[in-house]
Amino acid sequence: MLIVFDLDDTLIDSSGTLGQVKLAAALQAMKDAGLEKGELDRLKEMDQNSSWGRETISRFLAELGADEFLEVGCSEYYSYGVEEVSCVNCFPGVKEMLEKLSAEHDLALVTYGNEQQQMLKLKTVGIEQGLFKKIIVTPLPEKGKCYQQLMQELGMTNKDILVCGDQEGDLKPAKDLGITTVHVRQGRGKVLNPEDWDYSLARVIEIEEVVRKL
Secondary structure (H helix, E strand, O other): OEEEEOOEOOOEOOOOOHHHHHHHHHHHHHHHOOOOOOOHHHHHHHHOOOOOHHHHHHHHHHHHOOHHHHHHHHHHHOOOOHHHHOOOOEOOOHHHHHHHHHOOOEEEEEEEOOHHHHHHHHHHHOOOHHHOOEEEEEOOOOOHHHHHHHHHHHOOOHHHEEEEEOOHHHHHHHHHOOOEEEEEOOHHHHHOOHHHOOEEEOOHHHHHHHHHHO
């Protein structure tokens, strides 16, 4: 079996660590650009019910009637360096889980974002790249073509694959392809309806139980 993982808020706690740092930085960047109002506590409150950072910033600015600052805020939110990434950590038990699963199954990582930044996150949290048969960093949040690429390159069908992620962009493309989906209610995954997917887990490490059943 091939088990495909998302990275942010699936294996690592991005929104709860780096995301909080970048929300503060985004707000400061928007204020430097001329935004005259808006509180960080309100921005963070909105983030609790958003599926991604851009949505948080967009809703925040819409409430203030200041949509013109959206690109300024998003540019700051989605750009970061080594020092900022240092706050990111894995969810508990993730490294041990990956090592156990890789002993009996093929693993892949399909993550949305900037390749340099995503690989920096992996290095920072200490997840070994060698655990994955394939790593794909895509600039598009919708991952359907990535899953098709994996099936073609590895000679697998949709019945041979399990996709685990927290966002609709991870899971809906997999479901549309007939791939078994595993939703994790971590980070931004808390806003998705758990009944929409084949499995829904409170913690990603519970996937070991799902794999044993298949």
